[in-house]
Structures are given as C-alpha cells and as structure tokens.
Amino acid sequence: MKIFTEKAVKTHIISGFLGAGKTTLLQHLLQQKPEGEIWAVLMNEFGHIGIDQQLLPQDSGYEVKELLGGCLCCAGQLPMQIALSRLIFDKRPDRLFIEPTGLGHPAQLLEQLMEPQWQVQIDMRALVTVIDGSRLHDAAWVNQELYQDQLKAAQLVVVSHVDTMSEMDDLVLTQFKSDYFVSIQTWLLAKQGHLNIQQLDIPHQATQRKVVPLIQVQKKLNSTEQLPTVKQLPYHYVETSNGYTVVGWKFSKRWQFDFYELLDVLCEQTDWLRIKGIFNTDQGWMVFNFNPDHLNYKSGEQSLDNRIELITLHNRDWETFEMALLNCRIDQSEKTQ
Template sequence: MADPIAVNLITGFLGSGKTTTIRRLLQTHPRDQKWAVLVNEFGEIGIDGALLDADGVAVQEVAGGCLCCVAAPAFTTGLNRLIRRKRPDRILIEPSGLGHPAQVIETLTGPLYRDILDVRATLCILDARHLSSPRHREHAVFADQIHLADVLVANKADLYSAEDELALEQFLLALDPPKTRVTRCRYGDIDPALMDVRRDGQRRAAFPEAHAFLVEAAASDGHSAETITSPWLLIEGSEDGYQRASWTIEQQHAWPKSALEELLSGLPGERVKGLFRTDHGWMAVNDRDWSPITEPDDSRARLVLIDCAKLPVSEVDRRLRLIEESARTSA
C-alpha cells in the first residue's frame, strides 16, 4: 500500500493572505515531491486557482459556495480526482475566506480517507489588524478558523501598529486551548516545517452551526461559471452577511491597466481580486495591489468583489463595459 498523502488545511478570513502564503510554500517545496492544491472560492470563479495554476502545480478548484456546505460533494469529488490523477506527496487545501473548517476536517479525518490521507497541522492565516474590528471578532467563522487551527500565522506583521501588537498578545493569552505554534511573518513567508506540526484532534468548533450559503441572484440562472459559456457572465450572491459579485469576461482585446486601476482603486469592497489581460501583459489584482502573472490556461478576465455592504454592481458592470468598448475601438 502506498504511503498516506500528507494534507494541510490552510484557513483564514478574507484578506488574510492565504493564497500568497500557499504560493510561497509552493515556490520552496522539495523538488523531489509532487504537491497539489485544492482551492475553494466564494466568488464562483477561479481567481485563486488560476494564480496557483500559473505556478505550475496541480490545482483542483471548487468554486461557488464553501467546502462545508453546498460544495461538499464537489469537495470530495475534486479531492478524489487529485488523488487518483496526480497521486501527490502533499495536498494543500484552501477553503474560502468565509468557509467554516469543521466539516472539512471531519471529512478528511473520517473513515473515507483514514487510510489514504495523513492529515497534519491546520494553519490559520490571520491579519492581526482585524482583531480590533468588532465585525471580525464577532464573526463566528472568523472565530472558529482560529479556534480549530493548530498553527496561527500572524501575517502582514510589518503593517501592525503598537496597538495591533498589543491586541494580538492579549488575544493569544486568552486562547484556550492555546495554539501549538504561533508565528509572525510578512508576505506569507513562513517556515515550511510548520506544516508538519502534529494535528491536535481534540480541537472543537465553538460555532459548528455557523455557516450557511445562499445564492440571492445569478445572471446565469444559478449555474456556476464553470458550467455556463457566456462572453460576459455576472453572478451575485451572499454568505454570512457578506455580499459578492463576480465577473467572467472573454476579453477580445487588452484593456488599459490605468483604466482598471482607476475603477478598482475607488471601490468600497473589502475584497477585490481579479485577473486581466492588460496593455502591460497579464496582471493579477489582489486587494488593489497589481502584479504580473503568466497567462492562465483559462484566458478569460475575472473579477470578484466581496463586502459586508451593498456592492455597486451595476456601476462596476457599466464601467467594465466602457473599458471593453474603449479597448475595442482603439485596437
């Protein structure tokens, strides 16, 4: 019988830096090992998956809802496909930033995978600046992502104020049970050895019934972006008090990066992520920070907005169409 596959769950709330952390780990993983990633996104469309796929690692995507509820069957299907087709030495699982990890851990450690997977530490990526926000501190999923983690990673530590550092220290002292390991980092740059910390099977969720997913409206009649072929697809929905809108667009021409920057920099959303073919090449935007990427296999433009307030969806859609029209007429 083959050795069990090492598995790590990497959780964290919106904007904590999960995908950046995973990309860092992939860049330094042992070259004699095959690693794979199972990624889940609330936004229906595969932005994180496309970024990771550009790193040349086997990626399986579960989009539209979180792994613990409506996407649960797709989770096991995707995981089985990764195991069967790639037979990796390690799998990193990235749930949605709004995903509750309890059911995922229960599935991974249950009888279905008991002899197949070696489930190791769950890592929670935390932006400690969120600890001063009641909206985060009082969110059940935020709390349980931390609660169920073996390792807590305080990411973006270079951005913390003295007040943030004090809030983090007080928060850590109050954790019961305490974390097995706590570390601070910048840009998701962590010690890979943290993944091999022993999992504590006694950790329990404080809010096991916290998560529910609801699709409010979808321009595709409720289907995901993977099942609909449309040159301009817009899907809206809500989850745990957060609104989201996601676009998948077949770009006919490169769009001016300056116009996209002007649009996205002025948006109120807590989460802004996208991939675009621009006049500067393929670019990824993550919380309004732009970086060049390799052209993804799926060459459609993608954009996801998430916020707790109502999003200006119609206005964003109108301006995106104006950018497309301008690019077309000037081509």
C-alpha cells in the same frame, strides 16, 4: 508499467477570513517544493469565477484544482470528495494543500476529512488559520462569529501583515494568545507570507469532544445505553486538549436568565482557568470573560444562542453547576421545554 505504492498524503488545511493572506502564504509554500515531488492544491471560491488559481504555479510538479460556487466546508461535501479523490488517486501527490473560501468553516471540513474512508489516504497536518495582524484592532471585524469559529478550529495560527501592525494590534494579539491558549499552541509571524514549510509540518492533534444532552436529561436515560450525540440545542459538551478539560453548554437564544443570579453562580465557581460566556439576560445580552485575575463582564450584541465554556485542569461532576445555571432562567413558560 509503473507500480504505485499506497501512502498517506501529507495534507494541510490553510483557512482564514476574507483577505487574511491565505493565497500569499500558499504561493511562498509552493516555492519550497523539492524537485521530483508532486504537490497538489484544492482551492474553493465562494463565487463562480476562479481567480486565485491563476496566481499559483502552473509548472510541472504542481496540480491545482478549484471548486467554484459555495463552500466546500458546508454544502459541497460530494463535489469536494470527488475532487479530492481525483487529486489523490490520479496525481499521487506527495503533499496536498486545501484552501477553503474565506467564508468557510474549517472545523466542518476537518471533520469530513477525519472520517474513516480518508484515514489511509490522508496524513492530516495541523489545521492552519491565517489572520491579518494589521486588522486585529478592528473589533467589529475580529468579533464576527465566523472569524472566531475559524480561530477556534486552528491548531496553528499564522499572523500576516506583521510589518504594518499597530500597538493596538499587538495588544489584541497578546489577548488572543491568552484566550486561545488551550487549543492553539503555535503562533507564527509571517512577513509578506514567508514561512518555512517545516514550521507547518506538524501532525494534526485530534481533540476528543463529546456533544451530549444536558446532564439532567442524561440522568433520565437508561444507564446501559450509549449516550446519543446531539446537534440541536440545548446541549452539553466536554473535550480534552493538551492536558486541559473544556466543558460547555449551549441553550436556545430564547431562554432568558436573571443577570445577577447568573453573576453570583459564576463568581462562586472555583478551580478554573477561564470562564467565557454570552447570555440573554433581563439586563440585555451580556458577555462574560473571567480569568483568575479579572472577572470582566459587559453588554454585548445578540448571539446565535446562550453559551458558556469553562476551562479547568481537572474534569469533575458538572451536574451541580448545570442545575445552578438552569435555576437562573426567568422565562418560566419555557422551562418545561
């Protein structure tokens, strides 16, 4: 009787928007499987007809499981957990790739896989997001909320279709590297999906993030009790990553702010590396993108909420800043809500 020793399976999440090149990258990665090892793939199709699975190797040493209908990041937690358990315990793979649908939220999937019950079974590697380099010039494409969320979840970005990138695509990529310098440390250019597996074999670096009530609400709570974790608006969060502090707020989209008062508050801030925000103002929805060299703002599309994020090298008492933000509200009827 063969005795199996428990070992954590190296696990890669390969995320990316529709048509980014995830499956092409996965095909080339699978070709690098050492003889004698078993590699497994868990794929997720939003529709009910599986196609991508047929594009992957069906030879001995590969185990491919496909989940159809819906997104395993959001609604399919139980089916995902069952399928993942079967892959790990029945097949005992040496390496596992999880490819969520292009409409998925990889941060939610990662959060599930970082829960205690998976810690012994899974050795999580850096979350990969694949982006199509030849479409970076398409502002309507890259500014979609889901596209941005997938980038924010990444620790490592693979840029596909680099051989057809235009000068404008190159400029946008440079801007992306600047925008996401805190969370994304590695950007890899993959011509026709060719990358070495060792380039992706980087341990996942957990981000310490606390989502808590607004600071003014926190002051009303008992100082001896633990701060509650909140998921509804409004809320405040602080996270640390790679030596930086990221602090942010999200408010209801119904809250409206005085544009010029808000601009004054942002311009008065010191000791920051980046300020980004989008607000519902009396001048319409406005997008702010400040760096130490340029204080940029412009009209924007309606957002899901009001939000602002600051990046600094040092944490500090943010109560004064929060109070200044809230004093910019002009929807007086809702200020007590």
